[in-house]
Amino acid sequence: MSVPNFPPPRDIDLTNPFWEATDQGELRLPACSVCGAFQWYPVPGFACHPEATRHWREVAHTGTVFTFSKVERAFLPFGSEPPYTLILVALDDVDNARLVTVLVGDDQDSVAIGSRVELSPTVFETHTLPTFRLSA
Amino acid sequence: MASVAIVGVGESEWGRSVDRPLDELILDACRLAIADAGLQGHDIDGFVPCTPHPAADELAASLGAKRSFTVKPGLEAGAGTVGAALLAEMMIEKGLAKNVLVYFGYKGSKPGGPYSYHAEDPVKAAFEMPFGWYGQPVYFAMWAQRYCHDYNVDPATFADIALSARAWAQLTPGAQKAKPLTRDGYFEAPMVATPMRTLDCCLISDGGAAYVISSVEQARDLAKAPVLVGGVGVGSTEMTMGSIFSQNRPDPLRFGALESSAMAYAKAGISAKDVDFAQIYDCFSISMVLQLEEMGFAERGAGAAFCSLDRIGPGGSFPINTNGGHLCYSYLPGMNHVVEAVRQVRGERGDAQVSRKSVCAIGGLGGNDHATLVLTEDR
Ligand SMILES: [Zn+2]
Numbered sequence: 001m002s003v004p005n006f007p008p009p010r011d012i013d014l015t016n017p018f019w020e021a022t023d024q025g026e027l028r029l030p031a032c033s034v035c036g037a038f039q040w041y042p043v044p045g046f047a048c049h050p051e052a053t054r055h056w057r058e059v060a061h062t063g064t065v066f067t068f069s070k071v072e073r074a075f076l077p078f079g080s081e082p083p084y085t086l087i088l089v090a091l092d093d094v095d096n097a098r099l100v101t102v103l104v105g106d107d108q109d110s111v112a113i114g115s116r117v118e119l120s121p122t123v124f125e126t127h128t129l130p131t132f133r134l135s136a
Numbered sequence: 137m138a139s140v141a142i143v144g145v146g147e148s149e150w151g152r153s154v155d156r157p158l159d160e161l162i163l164d165a166c167r168l169a170i171a172d173a174g175l176q177g178h179d180i181d182g183f184v185p186c187t188p189h190p191a192a193d194e195l196a197a198s199l200g201a202k203r204s205f206t207v208k209p210g211l212e213a214g215a216g217t218v219g220a221a222l223l224a225e226m227m228i229e230k231g232l233a234k235n236v237l238v239y240f241g242y243k244g245s246k247p248g249g250p251y252s253y254h255a256e257d258p259v260k261a262a263f264e265m266p267f268g269w270y271g272q273p274v275y276f277a278m279w280a281q282r283y284c285h286d287y288n289v290d291p292a293t294f295a296d297i298a299l300s301a302r303a304w305a306q307l308t309p310g311a312q313k314a315k316p317l318t319r320d321g322y323f324e325a326p327m328v329a330t331p332m333r334t335l336d337c338c339l340i341s342d343g344g345a346a347y348v349i350s351s352v353e354q355a356r357d358l359a360k361a362p363v364l365v366g367g368v369g370v371g372s373t374e375m376t377m378g379s380i381f382s383q384n385r386p387d388p389l390r391f392g393a394l395e396s397s398a399m400a401y402a403k404a405g406i407s408a409k410d411v412d413f414a415q416i417y418d419c420f421s422i423s424m425v426l427q428l429e430e431m432g433f434a435e436r437g438a439g440a441a442f443c444s445l446d447r448i449g450p451g452g453s454f455p456i457n458t459n460g461g462h463l464c465y466s467y468l469p470g471m472n473h474v475v476e477a478v479r480q481v482r483g484e485r486g487d488a489q490v491s492r493k494s495v496c497a498i499g500g501l502g503g504n505d506h507a508t509l510v511l512t513e514d515r
Binding site: 004007008012015016018041042067068071072073077084086088096098101102113 | 258261262264268277281282327328332379383
């Protein structure tokens with residue numbers, strides 16, 4: 001099993017705060033600066049509060065697997081060596097947002113929908129990928 | 137009552153890789169569609185391009201059309217090519233055009249393939265690609281996994297969809313994947329992303345396709361029996377194109393097909409029970425299943441089991457994707473389904489002809505967009 005190493009774009013204001021946070025070991029998602037509602041993925045404006053700005057709120061480092069797939073083909077132009085296991089994580093205490101990520105750890109073949117997972121970052125030279133592992 | 141009909145259809149040569157410019161392939165398809173209708177280039181006075189190139193003015197000049205009035209769908213992929221019929225209908229009903237040419241072409245063999253389109257979306261490039269969540273098979277595999285979990289479906293059930301597509305393709309000249317396939321053969325096919333195998337995924341194709349829509353009155357004077365546009369519907373969800381494959385919705389396995397089919401059936405004055413056969417956008421086996429449930433052909437969660445070879449395959453009681461679809465015939469999103477539906481309703485399909493051919497429903501998916509088109513015999 002591997003973890004794709006495909007550096008994210010770092011020059012886009014709409015998305016880069018996510019990667020600045022992961023470099024610090026944090027997990028932050030964009031939210032309305034007035035009411036705190038998460039907006040994932042970010043779009044230019046907030047329907048709840050038109051006057052709001054985008055505030056990157058720290059979120060839980062734990063969650064539940066919503067769905068998963070063991071990817072056995074390479075689709076990225078470079079940086080991936082299948083197989084690897086993708087999971088979609090419903091983060092604890094975050095409504096209306098799921099995190100796309102990669103499952104790490106020797107026990108990953110036992111993943112199932114509903115499995116509990118926790119943050120276990122993978123550090124590359126260019127970026128830190130907020131990968132997750134199965135919780136004990 | 138239908139006001140317009142599809143009067144001509146055309147497909148260029150196609151295949152895994154065709155070494156000719158895309159514009160040429162599209163022009164071939166347009167000429168064939170116009171000739172199929174018994175019309176000439178100068179009869180075309182409205183255009184619905186479902187592709188950026190060629191622009192309608194250049195195509196019009198190539199065909200000898202005298203004007204190039206154009207309406208473009210904002211819908212994507214299969215939703216665009218199927219939903220284009222709605223724009224053509226509006227153009228004709230409003231008196232803006234008499235004979236509208238809908239055209240599309242695609243080079244799946246281009247560098248980066250069908251995946252590269254998604255790399256252009258900033259949120260997908262930032263929040264999905266770095267994790268290797270990339271390539272349409274990956275998105276749909278995750279949905280298939282969730283579907284099997286929620287409805288207690290054995291992924292082996294999907295085999296029949298591949299077997300049916302292959303059986304239809306064997307009866308269809310030019311189909312890209314027409315070698316015999318056994319059930320064991322399906323399970324021997326490599327896994328792409330669990331639970332989906334290569335044979336659950338659509339082809340890659342180069343080619344062009346087109347259709348012509350005219351008023352019903354005019355259609356009755358043309359070369360072939362008109363195929364009436366009973367109704368067209370469009371739908372979408374509250375998600376964006378970037379987030380549709382991963383994010384939260386009240387019901388994450390829902391497309392806009394519930395909305396689009398209800399609209400199309402209401403316009404046609406039918407219900408799902410009145411549909412004789414269907415062409416449903418099969419970029420993947422799971423996407424066809426999810427749409428056919430929303431289109432009312434099976435209960436939620438029962439769609440995979442509904443798609444048994446003896447029901448949807450040749451000779452079955454509810455034929456689906458009767459040329460082999462995008463899995464085995466060609467992948468010109470949605471267009472192959474429209475062309476096939478027209479040929480079936482006309483009774484032109486020889487060994488693959490369905491016995492009950494009065495009403496066909498076509499489902500076209502494009503990310504967050506969906507279109508349903510109901511075609512009927514002129515009775
Ligand atoms: Zn707000």
